[in-house]
Amino acid sequence: MNAVDLKLLEHLSQFVSDHKKEFIEKVLAQRTRYVTVVLENIYQSQNASAAIRTCECMGVQDIHVVEDTAKYELNLRVLRGSNKWMTIKRYKDRTINNTEACFAHLRESGYRICVADPAEDGTAIDDLDVTEGKIALVFGNELRGPSDWCLAQADQKVRIPMFGFTESLNVSVSAAICLSTVMRKLRTSDLAFTLSEAEKQELRLAWYRKIVRRSEIHEREFLRTIE
DSSP: OOHHHHHHHHHHHTTSOHHHHHHHHHHHHHOBSSEEEEEESOOOHHHHHHHHHHHHHHTBOEEEEEOSSSOOOOOHHHHTTGGGGSEEEEEOOTTSOHHHHHHHHHHHTTOEEEEEOOOTTSEEGGGOOGGGSOEEEEEOBTTTBSOHHHHHHOSEEEEOOOOSSOOOOOHHHHHHHHHHHHHHHHHTSSOOOBOOHHHHHHHHHHHHHHHSTTHHHHHHHHHHHTO
16 A cells, blocks of 8 residues: 555545444454455355355455356345445456466466365365465356366365265355364464455455445545645
């Protein structure tokens, strides 16, 4: 954030109640980018939206949505506003392999790519080592699962142990179980998995803009005063 952004943050803060500020600080203190989630070609809006809502509840900030064979659509009833607090990156270029583009971006950012797959050769999610570095959990299409390319390029496959006749779970349920397991491990570890102060400042400003009524008008008027 530059000097103008910092001044704008201070300006907008006067329109945010102390109660909301305290709540924002509580959420920011537990927010993480150590873990991120990839949704590959999820075609049912309620499933993608439920997964996003789960991520927000668990403290995960970033979600990557791959749209090679299915378009991501919002289900506002399921989301219940959770998406406005998230950073959602969409990969939807029709001329490329969007999963490949997503993985390249994640690897540049230092993530280990762990694809959820029910096959027995995967690592049980309870046994996933969170100390080996940042984790990108990938969840595939409801019917076909992760793409062949996705599975071939994964750094690791993870599975949820199951003991019934059915071999797979709904994608949003799978995301909830995996995230709950990973986040519990992180929160009981000594790892520095929460956001940096700079990241918190950026989100603080973004969230103040969403909270303050007619924030764009306040911002425009404020910027005029410092020109």
